[in-house]
Amino acid sequence: MPQRHHAALALLLFALLSASTIVAQQPTPSPSVDPNDPIARIREEGLKRSQVMQTLSYLSDVIGPRLTGSPNMKRANDWTRDQLTKWGLQNAHLEEWGPFGRGWVLKSFSAEVVEPQSIPLIAFPFAWSPAVDVPLADVVYLDAKDEADLARFKGQLRGKIVMFGSVREVRAHFDALATRLSEKELLALANADDSDDADFAERLESPSLQQLLKSRMFFIKQMQFLKSEGAALIVSPSRGGDGGTIYAEEALVATELDTSSPLAMVRSMFFGKKPYDVNTTSVVPQIVVAVEQYNRLTRMIKAGEKLRMKVSLVSQFSKDAVMGYNTIAEIPGSDKADEIVMIGGHMDSWHTGTGATDNGAGVAAAMEAVRIIQALGLKPRRTIRIGLWSGEEQGLFGSEAYVARHFGKPSGESENDSFLRLVQGGSAKKITRGPEYDKFSAYYNLDNGTGKIRGVYLQGNEAVRSIFRQWLQPFRDLGASTLTASNTGGTDHLSFDAIGLPGFQFIQDEIEYETRTHHSNQDVFDRIQGEDLKQAATIMAAFLYNTAMLDEKLPRKAPGK
Numbered sequence: 086m087p088q089r090h091h092a093a094l095a096l097l098l099f100a101l102l103s104a105s106t107i108v109a110q111q112p113t114p115s116p117s118v119d120p121n122d123p124i125a126r127i128r129e130e131g132l133k134r135s136q137v138m139q140t141l142s143y144l145s146d147v148i149g150p151r152l153t154g155s156p157n158m159k160r161a162n163d164w165t166r167d168q169l170t171k172w173g174l175q176n177a178h179l180e181e182w183g184p185f186g187r188g189w190v191l192k193s194f195s196a197e198v199v200e201p202q203s204i205p206l207i208a209f210p211f212a213w214s215p216a217v218d219v220p221l222a223d224v225v226y227l228d229a230k231d232e233a234d235l236a237r238f239k240g241q242l243r244g245k246i247v248m249f250g251s252v253r254e255v256r257a258h259f260d261a262l263a264t265r266l267s268e269k270e271l272l273a274l275a276n277a278d279d280s281d282d283a284d285f286a287e288r289l290e291s292p293s294l295q296q297l298l299k300s301r302m303f304f305i306k307q308m309q310f311l312k313s314e315g316a317a318l319i320v321s322p323s324r325g326g327d328g329g330t331i332y333a334e335e336a337l338v339a340t341e342l343d344t345s346s347p348l349a350m351v352r353s354m355f356f357g358k359k360p361y362d363v364n365t366t367s368v369v370p371q372i373v374v375a376v377e378q379y380n381r382l383t384r385m386i387k388a389g390e391k392l393r394m395k396v397s398l399v400s401q402f403s404k405d406a407v408m409g410y411n412t413i414a415e416i417p418g419s420d421k422a423d424e425i426v427m428i429g430g431h432m433d434s435w436h437t438g439t440g441a442t443d444n445g446a447g448v449a450a451a452m453e454a455v456r457i458i459q460a461l462g463l464k465p466r467r468t469i470r471i472g473l474w475s476g477e478e479q480g481l482f483g484s485e486a487y488v489a490r491h492f493g494k495p496s497g498e499s500e501n502d503s504f505l506r507l508v509q510g511g512s513a514k515k516i517t518r519g520p521e522y523d524k525f526s527a528y529y530n531l532d533n534g535t536g537k538i539r540g541v542y543l544q545g546n547e548a549v550r551s552i553f554r555q556w557l558q559p560f561r562d563l564g565a566s567t568l569t570a571s572n573t574g575g576t577d578h579l580s581f582d583a584i585g586l587p588g589f590q591f592i593q594d595e596i597e598y599e600t601r602t603h604h605s606n607q608d609v610f611d612r613i614q615g616e617d618l619k620q621a622a623t624i625m626a627a628f629l630y631n632t633a634m635l636d637e638k639l640p641r642k643a644p645g646k
């Protein structure tokens with residue numbers, strides 16, 4: 086961690102150059118900050134005395150990747166609870182949402198081509214891949230065009246290493262990998278309509294989606310074939326990225342599909358068997374290789390070379406399902422202490438990077454937001470509660486269970502209805518209320534990487550627009566001023582939104598999220614932009630504090646919206 090070395094060096098120089106003793110610096114508010122203006126004080130604390138990067142470094146560098154159900158994940162639960170306690174938050178504890186499924190730890194891994202020449206590979210196992218030891222095996226490229234074509238591999242794959250996946254063209258990056266939202270893009274967001282995708286069931290009939298389903302079906306057929314033919318290991322090209330960036334999520338299971346209707350089929354694709362299910366035993370060991378190397382190996386095979394590979398993958402599963410936890414802590418309110426304002430992000434990550442941008446950044450910013458309020462001794466009227474979730478990557482498990490227990494859950498939905506709602510967004514038509522439903526004001530989430538906050542997605546709740554407009558006013562100079570009626574999905578605010586509670590995700594600059602870090606081996610601390618994260622944490626603290634101080638709870642949407 087280079088910053089530490091710089092700090093140590095600076096301190097040493099200071100000691101050598103000055104005869105005076107070094108006294109620890111006390112944070113003193115600059116004279117320009119009005120002590121009666123809490124938002125100005127939040128800004129001062131968040132931008133000048135930030136600890137967000139220290140928090141994130143511990144989470145990502147020291148604890149490391151935090152796959153749901155892994156020992157690192159539990160360590161992150163414990164560490165965040167203890168850290169929040171140290172900062173003076175109350176009632177810090179872990180709350181169970183599990184049991185999750187099988188815990189998985191990668192103990193050691195190496196993969197290389199040894200014949201006809203040595204090619205050490207840039208590669209990672211997929212999460213929950215079973216262990217395998219292949220001292221030396223022939224490599225086969227499964228380049229079947231369709232189901233009939235698959236027959237020519239019958240009886241050819243037992244004990245072999247099988248390359249599975251199409252060659253992907255690699256192009257030079259003439260455009261920057263990192264981007265910020267332009268004024269034009271922000272304007273488009275500001276002018277966007279409330280985007281609902283309500284015609285998803287109809288769109289299922291569209292030719293492009295039908296084509297997608299067909300190729301997906303063929304893919305699943307091939308997975309089943311690989312399993313039944315006894316392939317020793319599947320090698321896939323990274324689905325995105327190049328130049329050493331590899332994307333990897335969970336190992337694929339050859340799911341049985343429900344073909345009773347297009348909707349049921351898509352649902353079964355999403356909610357089929359998972360490699361972490363306790364009763365899943367049919368997973369072929371799977372690794373992913375850098376695209377340039379994968380492409381080269383296919384070209385060598387086509388040129389008639391006989392490739393042989395050596396792979397050692399040591400992974401460990403827990404015998405039974407492990408418990409999943411969220412970390413919860415509070416700053417108690419005063420005259421409205423029984424009402425709640427929440428903030429959070431998800432702690433779980435994928436396994437090849439260190440989960441710095443997805444979603445260490447959101448966790449560190451949410452923690453920093455409550456630290457700022459606590460450090461300033463601000464006395465919120467409502468109770469402020471932080472929720473650091475796990476199981477987000479597998480389907481918002483942690484936040485969904487938490488919301489169900491405390492606030493409520495959708496009721497009376499068919500499986501297809503609830504799947505449609507998940508795909509299209511929006512809240513359920515009917516809900517069963519939980520004990521704290523009437524006490525809840527709002528939840529704020531950050532989960533789109535390292536980029537600074539540019540505004541807020543209103544999530545179909547127009548009634549909050551004028552309130553948020555006021556709250557963003559003091560942060561216009563930091564680039565945060567856009568409010569959009571368009572919605573965003575894919576993360577934990579949806580668990581709140583599903584039962585019509587105000588749950589929001591901020592608009593963030595993209596930086597390198599989709600081009601480099603999101604679920605990749607490059608999701609690491611060095612790809613974090615410190616100034617962006619400080620800005621985000623500061624604005625989150627202001628929103629949290631403002632929500633806690635309002636006379637009323639934030640307005641809610643109409644049911645089913």
Ligand SMILES: [Zn+2]
Nearest residue numbers: 443444532576
């Ligand atoms: Zn995420």
